[in-house]
Amino acid sequence: MRKLTLLLLGWMPLYIMAQAPAVQRTSTGYYLKWAEPTAQGVQSMTVDFIAPAIVKVNAQPFQEVTPITSLMVVEQVFKNPELTFNDKGNDWVSVQSNVLEVRINRQTGFIQYYDTKGNLLLKENDKEARRFQETFLNGSPTYNIQQNFDISKNEAWYGLGQHQTGSFNYNGEQVELLQYNTVASVPFMVSQKSYGILWDNNSYTLVGDVRPKLSLDALKLFDKDGKQGWLTATYYNKKNPADIWVVRPESDLNYSSLDDQVKFPASFKLNDAKAKWEGSFVSAKTGKHLFWIRYSGYLKVYINDSLVADRWRQAWNAGIIQFNYPVEKEKSYQVRLEWDPDGGEAYLEAKVLPPSLQKATPLSFASDVAHQLQYYFVAGNNIDEVISGYRTLTGKAVLLPKSAYGFWQSRERYKTQKELLDVVAQFRSDKVGIDQIVQDWSYWPEKEWGSQNFDLQRFPDAKAMVDKVHEQHVKILISVWPKIYEHTDVFKTFREKGFIYERNVAEQRLDWIGKGYTSSFYDVFNKDARKAFWELTKERLHSKGFDGWWLDAVEPDIHSNLSKQQRIDFMSPTALGAGAAYFNAYPLLASKGFYDGLMETDPNKRVLILTRASFGGLQRYGSITWSGDIASRWDDFKDQIAAGMNFSMSGQPNWTSDIGGFSVESRYYNPSAADQEEWRELNARWYQFGAFCPIFRVHGQFPFREYYNIAPKDHVAYSSMLYYNQLRYRLIPYIYSLAGATYHQDYTLMRSLVMDFPHDQQVASVNDQFLLGSALLVSPIYKYQSRSREVYLPGGSDWYDFYTGQKYSGSQTVTIDAPYEKIPVLVKSGSILPIGEVQQYVDEKKNQTIQLFIYQGADGKFDLYEDDGASLSYAKGNYSIIPVQYNESSKILTIGDRKGSYEGMISNRNFEVVVVSAGSKQGVDSKMKVAKKVKYSGKLINIQLH
CATH class of the missing domain: 2.60.40.1180 (Golgi alpha-mannosidase II)
Incomplete structure (x- = not known):
C-alpha cells in the first residue's frame, strides 16, 4: 500500500544517449531525467500507474521531483497495480496493466496510450508533447505550460464543466476555463473513445485549439465602400436611425470590460444608442473559421445577408456567441453586426480563429501559471467507467438529501418574511408539490452585506419563518455570499486576521446597491478564514434552522465586468500564493469551508449546497451547480441542454438551470398580449425540460416565477406546469434510485x-x-x-x-x-x-x-x-x-x-x-x-x- 506519491527504486538505466533522457524504471512506471532542459524546458518527468486504469504524468523544468499538493485530487492510499514492463528496443519502453498500456519514447519522453488489444486511444504530439515557458509573477519565477495531444478529426470529446455557447462536441474548438457568472470551469474532459484527462492546474486555462483568438483584422477587412483595412462603424440614435452621431473605421471590436467603456465615441449614449459594423472580409485559409463574440444587449450577426446569430443578454452580464462558418480562401464575404446596447453599461468584443495549420486535430491544455505540469489519464470500457476513475481521484459524489430531488421554488427575491411564507402557503393550499424554497440575497440591512444579519423591518423573526416553513414539510435554503462590506464589524475582524482580499477596497470601487458601497471577498484558501466564515454563518443563520446554503458569486465575482487580469488581481494574494495560480479553484474551497463546518456541526446530516461555479472535486462536498444568470430567451434555453450534458460528463452529477431564465427583457415587464403569451410558453417549455433535470428548480427576476403568477388556472401553461410537477413526484422512485447510484456506482443522472x-x-x-x-x-x-x-x-x-x-x-x-x-x-x-x-x-x-x-x-x-x-x-x-x-x-x-x-x-x-x-x-x-x-x-x- 502507498500514498499517491512517486516511489523511486535505485538507478536502472535502460537507455542513455546525447540529448536523450536517462530512463529509470520505478515500481509504478518510469522516471526520465535530462542532463539539461530540453528545447521545450522539460528536465524531468514521471509516468506512474496509480490504479490499473489511471496514469499520472508529471513533468518539471528541473531535476528534483517534488510532489504537487493538489486541490482537486484527494489524498488517499492506492494498492500498487500489477504491471508488466517491456523494453521495446532503441526507441520505446512500455508499462502495462490489465486495462491499459503506456508507451514512452526513450528519445523524447512523449507518450502513447493503448488498450490491451493494441488499439491506440491517445497520443501526445511527437514534435512538442509539452512545453514550459518561464515568466514572472509577483516577483517570483513561474511558467506558462502547455500539453499537446493529437486526436483524429472525427473523435468527439466533451466535459470541461458548463459553458454557454451551445457547443457539445468540442472537437476543433477552443474552450476557455475561467470561472464566470454562467460559466463553471472543470478541467476534466472525456472522449467518446472512453478515456478522460484530468488537468491538475488551478489557473486560467485554454483547452482544445489553444492558439490565441485573433482580432478581426487577422482577416482582410473592407469597409462598406470597399476600402481595405477596416469595417465601417456607425453609431446612431436608436429612436431616429437617421440621426447619425459618429461614423468611423474600426478593425478591432474590443469593448470587453468595464474599463473599456471609454473607448466608445464621446457622443455615444448607451441608453439611447445603436451601432452597426458593415463591410466584408477575405481569408487566406479555406475551412471552418471560429467566430467568437462577447456581447451584451441585442446583437444580430449577418454573413452574406444570412442571419447567423440573433441574441440578447442583460447589459451587466455579457454572454458569448460562438459559431463556425465555412470560408473559402480569397473569397469575399459580406458581414454586418447590428447592436443595441440596451442599457447604460454594455460590452462587445469580436474575435476569430482561422483553421489550424496542423494536419492533426489539436487537443491541448495551456495554463497561465504553474511550477510543474501534471495530468491524469483515465481509461475505461465506457464513459461511466471513465467518470468513475475521475471520482476515484477527486472524491465520491456524496448523496444529497432526498428532498433535493423534489421541486424547488425561488425568485429574485422574496423581499419580506411574509412574501416567502405566503408562497409556501399557496403551494400547500393548491396541493402542488414543493420540497425546497430559497431565500435569495438582500435579506440583510442595505449597509450590512456580509454581516449575516436580517433586516428586522422585513424579516422580524427569521427563526419563526423557518419553523413555519418546516411545519408545512418544506425545506429552506438561504443565500450566502463571500462578499463583506468594508464598514461592517465582520470586515474589520476579518481584515485584522488577514482573511480579506484588499485590492477592491484599495481601489474603492463601489458596488451597485443604493448609493454604492465598497467591499471585498474573504480568502477561501486560508483554512482559518474558511472556518471563521462558517462560524459566523453558524451563529447567525444555521442557528435559525436553515437546511441548505446558496453560495452565490463564488467565481469569485468580487467586482463584475472587469477584465480577466483585473479579476485575478482582485483575488491576490491568497494564503497559498498568487491569485493567478489558484483563481479557478475558488468555488471548490468555498464549498469545502461550508461542508467541513456542517460535518463538524451536524456530523450525520447530509449537506445541501447550491453554487454558481464549480471545479474538479466539487461533487464530494454535497454541491449542486446551477447555470448562472442566463437570459430568459429561447436560444439561452437551448444552450442549457448542451451545458447540462457537458457538466454531467465532467463528473459532476448535480446540475440545474434557472427555469424560465434569470434575466428578463424589458418587454416582459408590462407585456403586450403577444409578449405575455410568449412569456408563458417559454416558462412552460423550460418547466417541462426542468422536470427531467437532476434538480428541478425555478428561479429568476421579475415577473414572479411561481406557477400561479405565470398563468391563470384556465391557461394551458398552468395545466402543463402542474402536470410536470406531479410527474416529477411520480418519478421520484426512479430518480432517487439514480441518485443513489451516483454514490454507490459513480453513476450520472x-x-x-x-x-x-x-x-x-x-x-x-x-x-x-x-x-x-x-x-x-x-x-x-x-x-x-x-x-x-x-x-x-x-x-x-x-x-x-x-x-x-x-x-x-x-x-x-x-x-x-x-x-x-x-x-x-x-x-x-x-x-x-x-x-x-x-x-x-x-x-x-x-x-x-x-x-x-x-x-x-x-x-x-x-x-x-x-x-x-x-x-x-x-x-x-x-x-x-x-x-x-x-x-x-x-x-x-x-x-x-x-x-x-x-x-x-x-x-x-x-x-x-x-x-x-x-x-x-x-x-x-x-x-x-x-x-x-x-x-x-x-x-x-x-x-x-x-
Whole structure:
C-alpha cells in the first residue's frame, strides 16, 4: 500500500544517449531525467500507474521531483497495480496493466496510450508533447505550460464543466476555463473513445485549439465602400436611425470590460444608442473559421445577408456567441453586426480563429501559471467507467438529501418574511408539490452585506419563518455570499486576521446597491478564514434552522465586468500564493469551508449546497451547480441542454438551470398580449425540460416565477406546469434510485446519448436531446410555437412513447408531436420504470404503491434504491436495494430478494406491474391495464407476463 506519491527504486538505466533522457524504471512506471532542459524546458518527468486504469504524468523544468499538493485530487492510499514492463528496443519502453498500456519514447519522453488489444486511444504530439515557458509573477519565477495531444478529426470529446455557447462536441474548438457568472470551469474532459484527462492546474486555462483568438483584422477587412483595412462603424440614435452621431473605421471590436467603456465615441449614449459594423472580409485559409463574440444587449450577426446569430443578454452580464462558418480562401464575404446596447453599461468584443495549420486535430491544455505540469489519464470500457476513475481521484459524489430531488421554488427575491411564507402557503393550499424554497440575497440591512444579519423591518423573526416553513414539510435554503462590506464589524475582524482580499477596497470601487458601497471577498484558501466564515454563518443563520446554503458569486465575482487580469488581481494574494495560480479553484474551497463546518456541526446530516461555479472535486462536498444568470430567451434555453450534458460528463452529477431564465427583457415587464403569451410558453417549455433535470428548480427576476403568477388556472401553461410537477413526484422512485447510484456506482443522472449508445455514430454531436437515467430519452422544445420536433432514436433499441406507449424502431429520425402541454419523451425497450403516486413532498406517502412499467422488446433490470433520505448512514451500508429483472424470451419478471436495510425502512411494498408492448400501447397518460398486483415483503417473486 502507498500514498499517491512517486516511489523511486535505485538507478536502472535502460537507455542513455546525447540529448536523450536517462530512463529509470520505478515500481509504478518510469522516471526520465535530462542532463539539461530540453528545447521545450522539460528536465524531468514521471509516468506512474496509480490504479490499473489511471496514469499520472508529471513533468518539471528541473531535476528534483517534488510532489504537487493538489486541490482537486484527494489524498488517499492506492494498492500498487500489477504491471508488466517491456523494453521495446532503441526507441520505446512500455508499462502495462490489465486495462491499459503506456508507451514512452526513450528519445523524447512523449507518450502513447493503448488498450490491451493494441488499439491506440491517445497520443501526445511527437514534435512538442509539452512545453514550459518561464515568466514572472509577483516577483517570483513561474511558467506558462502547455500539453499537446493529437486526436483524429472525427473523435468527439466533451466535459470541461458548463459553458454557454451551445457547443457539445468540442472537437476543433477552443474552450476557455475561467470561472464566470454562467460559466463553471472543470478541467476534466472525456472522449467518446472512453478515456478522460484530468488537468491538475488551478489557473486560467485554454483547452482544445489553444492558439490565441485573433482580432478581426487577422482577416482582410473592407469597409462598406470597399476600402481595405477596416469595417465601417456607425453609431446612431436608436429612436431616429437617421440621426447619425459618429461614423468611423474600426478593425478591432474590443469593448470587453468595464474599463473599456471609454473607448466608445464621446457622443455615444448607451441608453439611447445603436451601432452597426458593415463591410466584408477575405481569408487566406479555406475551412471552418471560429467566430467568437462577447456581447451584451441585442446583437444580430449577418454573413452574406444570412442571419447567423440573433441574441440578447442583460447589459451587466455579457454572454458569448460562438459559431463556425465555412470560408473559402480569397473569397469575399459580406458581414454586418447590428447592436443595441440596451442599457447604460454594455460590452462587445469580436474575435476569430482561422483553421489550424496542423494536419492533426489539436487537443491541448495551456495554463497561465504553474511550477510543474501534471495530468491524469483515465481509461475505461465506457464513459461511466471513465467518470468513475475521475471520482476515484477527486472524491465520491456524496448523496444529497432526498428532498433535493423534489421541486424547488425561488425568485429574485422574496423581499419580506411574509412574501416567502405566503408562497409556501399557496403551494400547500393548491396541493402542488414543493420540497425546497430559497431565500435569495438582500435579506440583510442595505449597509450590512456580509454581516449575516436580517433586516428586522422585513424579516422580524427569521427563526419563526423557518419553523413555519418546516411545519408545512418544506425545506429552506438561504443565500450566502463571500462578499463583506468594508464598514461592517465582520470586515474589520476579518481584515485584522488577514482573511480579506484588499485590492477592491484599495481601489474603492463601489458596488451597485443604493448609493454604492465598497467591499471585498474573504480568502477561501486560508483554512482559518474558511472556518471563521462558517462560524459566523453558524451563529447567525444555521442557528435559525436553515437546511441548505446558496453560495452565490463564488467565481469569485468580487467586482463584475472587469477584465480577466483585473479579476485575478482582485483575488491576490491568497494564503497559498498568487491569485493567478489558484483563481479557478475558488468555488471548490468555498464549498469545502461550508461542508467541513456542517460535518463538524451536524456530523450525520447530509449537506445541501447550491453554487454558481464549480471545479474538479466539487461533487464530494454535497454541491449542486446551477447555470448562472442566463437570459430568459429561447436560444439561452437551448444552450442549457448542451451545458447540462457537458457538466454531467465532467463528473459532476448535480446540475440545474434557472427555469424560465434569470434575466428578463424589458418587454416582459408590462407585456403586450403577444409578449405575455410568449412569456408563458417559454416558462412552460423550460418547466417541462426542468422536470427531467437532476434538480428541478425555478428561479429568476421579475415577473414572479411561481406557477400561479405565470398563468391563470384556465391557461394551458398552468395545466402543463402542474402536470410536470406531479410527474416529477411520480418519478421520484426512479430518480432517487439514480441518485443513489451516483454514490454507490459513480453513476450520472443527466446523460448524453453517446454515454449509452457509444457505437451509434449519429449521436456524437446531438446537443439537444438527453437521457435521464438509461430509460428516458428527453427532447425539449426550445422554439417558440413549435408543436412538433425531429427526434433521433438511437440504434440497438426500440422506443416507446412515454405518454401513449406507441412503439418506434431505433436508428432513425422521427417527427414527434409536441403540443403545448408536452415535450417528446420516449422510453427504451428493456426498461423497467418505477413510478409512484402524486405527492406534495418526496416522503408524503412513504408506503405508496409503485407501478413497475415493463417495456418489452429486450431484457431489462433496475435496482430500486431506498434509504432514510437524510442521514449519512447510507455511506455505512444502511440502505436497501430491491433488484428487478425482466427476461424477454421467457416473459418472466423477477422481483428479487431485498438487499440491505436501514432504520425506518418500509418492510412491505405494493407493486402494480404494467406491461408496455407494441400491442398494448400503454403509457403514463393511458387508462392503464395492470397486469399483476404484487404484495412484496422482501422475498423473491417470479411473475409470468404475456
